[in-house]
Each structure stands twice: as structure tokens, then as C-alpha cells.
Amino acid sequence: MSTHRPFSRFAIPRAFCLGLAWSTAFVTLSGCAPLIVGGVVVATGLSVLDRRTTGTQLDDENIETRGMLRLKERLGDRAHVSIVSYNRQVLLTGEVLSEQDRQLAEQAIAGLDNVRSIINELAVLGHSTLTQQSSDVGVTMRVKTSMIDSRDLNAHVVKVVTERGVVYLMGRVTEREADRATDIARRTSGVQKVVRLFELISEEERLALENPGRKRPGQPAY
Numbered sequence: 469m470s471t472h473r474p475f476s477r478f479a480i481p482r483a484f485c486l487g488l489a490w491s492t493a494f495v496t497l498s499g500c501a502p503l504i505v506g507g508v509v510v511a512t513g514l515s516v517l518d519r520r521t522t523g524t525q526l527d528d529e530n531i532e533t534r535g536m537l538r539l540k541e542r543l544g545d546r547a548h549v550s551i552v553s554y555n556r557q558v559l560l561t562g563e564v565l566s567e568q569d570r571q572l573a574e575q576a577i578a579g580l581d582n583v584r585s586i587i588n589e590l591a592v593l594g595h596s597t598l599t600q601q602s603s604d605v606g607v608t609m610r611v612k613t614s615m616i617d618s619r620d621l622n623a624h625v626v627k628v629v630t631e632r633g634v635v636y637l638m639g640r641v642t643e644r645e646a647d648r649a650t651d652i653a654r655r656t657s658g659v660q661k662v663v664r665l666f667e668l669i670s671e672e673e674r675l676a677l678e679n680p681g682r683k684r685p686g687q688p689a690y
Contacts, residue, residue, distance in 0.1 A: 517624040519640040519669075519677045520555055527582045528553040538576045543569055548595040551577070552629050554638040555667060556584035561631035563593045587665060589631070596632060604630040607658040611635060614652045621648045628653070633660035640667045642674050 518525055531553040539549050547569055549562040558577050564570045574588045596604075607630045615623035626649045627638040635653045637646075646666045653662045669677075 515624060517622075519625050519674075524555055527556055531556065531558060531577075531580055531583060534580055535577050538580065539573055542572055542576045547573065549573060549590065550629065550631060552627065552636075552638070553583075554627050554665075555640060556582050557587065557638070557665070557667075558583055558585070559587045559589065559629060559636055559638065559665065561589045561629060561634075561636065562591070563595050564590050565592070565594075567592055589634075589636070589663075591632070600632060603658060604632065607633065607635065607656065610658065611653050611656045614656055615649060618648070618652060621645060621652070630659075633658060634663060635659050635661070636663045636665055638665045640669050640677070642671055643668055644671075645674075 515525070520528070532551050535551045535553075535558070539547065539551070543549070543564070547562065547564045549560060549564070552559045552561075560573060560577065564573060570588065570590045570592060573590060574586055577583060577586055608628050611628045611630070612623060615621055615626060615628075622645070625639045625641055625645065629636040629638070635656075637649055637653060639645075639649075641649065646664060646668060650662055650664055653659055
């Protein structure tokens with residue numbers, strides 16, 4: 469069982485949009501890591517289009533990096549784990565060889581600074597094949613491309629992670645955006661299941677985040 473704890477389209481060329489897609493800290497604890505791995509999102513770095521603060525984005529990147537090293541220390545070569553942190557909520561996907569290792573991985577991440585909650589989606593299975601991992605890369609890219617092509621969704625605010633055909637969606641989004649992103653993912657070829665891990669915000673919060681200098685109704689002018 470997973471551990472769940474409380475938690476406009478821009479006129480930018482597609483190549484640039486894909487370059488701003490989200491990053492994953494990935495641990496292939498089974499020898500040499502392949503260039504293309506499961507649990508994939510596309511690139512690294514901070515984004516000005518993100519609805520997280522710069523400080524939170526840095527915290528998330530640090531959690532992913534330190535978590536990767538800690539899992540390597542704790543599990544050695546016997547696991548295949550993807551770590552994604554969004555707004556300090558950590559998603560673990562991949563495969564471990566035993567329930568004990570599954571719990572050990574969660575405990576390792578829980579010990580990191582700034583982790584707000586953990587969603588443990590690790591499966592007790594043999595490691596996924598390179599073919600499956602490559603397929604997951606393709607699914608992630610197709611979902612992100614469909615979101616970028618959509619005229620009624622800001623693709624930059626949705627993080628997409630794919631593991632064994634299961635697509636996980638993260639981000640700070642409105643209910644409308646969550647429903648639209650889910651519908652796009654479900655219609656994408658290769659998607660077996662969609663898991664929503666969104667943090668829902670109101671339309672007023674969305675407007676404030678996208679227009680930080682905009683005066684809200686009733687707010688006095690200075």
C-alpha cells in the first residue's frame with residue numbers, strides 16, 4: 469500500500485518546453501546505470517514557470533540528490549529506485565527485492581532534512597528491464613508533449629513520472645487543471661494507470677502565483 473500523508477499555455481517553442489520538463493534523481497542500484505531509465509522525467513534545473521518558490525525547488529533537488537546517495541548506501545546494488553520530490557513531498561517508485569528493503573528505503577528518505585511526506589510506490593519485484601525503462605521514457609515524453617500541445621493547460625506546472633506504465637502526476641494545480649492533466653494522461657498510448665498526487669489550489673491562488681505583482685480585489689494600493 470502507498471503511504472499518503474497530508475499534502476494558459478505559454479508561447480514557448482516545444483523544444484524549450486521539453487527542456488524545462490522536470491528532473492528525477494534516479495538510483496539504479498544494480499551496477500552500471502543506463503542512460504535511459506525508468507521513473508523518468510526530462511531535465512534538471514530551476515524553472516521560473518514553477519509554482520514552487522526558488523527555495524523549495526532547491527530543497528527538492530537537494531532531497532533527490534541526498535536521497536539517491538543515502539539509498540545507495542543503505543541498499544547497495546540490490547534495488548532500482550526512482551526518487552522525485554515536489555514541494556518536499558517525496559515519491560519513491562521502482563523495484564526492491566523484499567518488503568524489508570521497501571521499508572528501509574522509506575526510512576532512509578524520512579531521515580532527510582525538509583522531507584514533508586513520503587509516497588512509497590516501490591514494488592517488491594525483480595528489476596525492470598531496459599526495454600521497460602525505455603518504454604517508460606517514451607510514455608513520459610508523450611504525456612508531456614500532449615500537455616504542451618494542449619491549449620487549456622499549462623504543462624509546466626505538472627510533473628510526470630512513469631514506472632512500469634503507471635503515470636504519476638504531481639504539481640500545485642487547480643481542480644480544473646488536475647482533471648485536464650489526468651484526462652490527457654489517460655488518453656496517451658502506453659499508459660496503464662494514472663495516479664494523481666496533486667496539491668490542489670484555488671483559482672485565486674493560481675492567479676496570485678502566476679501574477680505575483682497583481683493587486684487582488686479589495687487590496688489597498690500603496
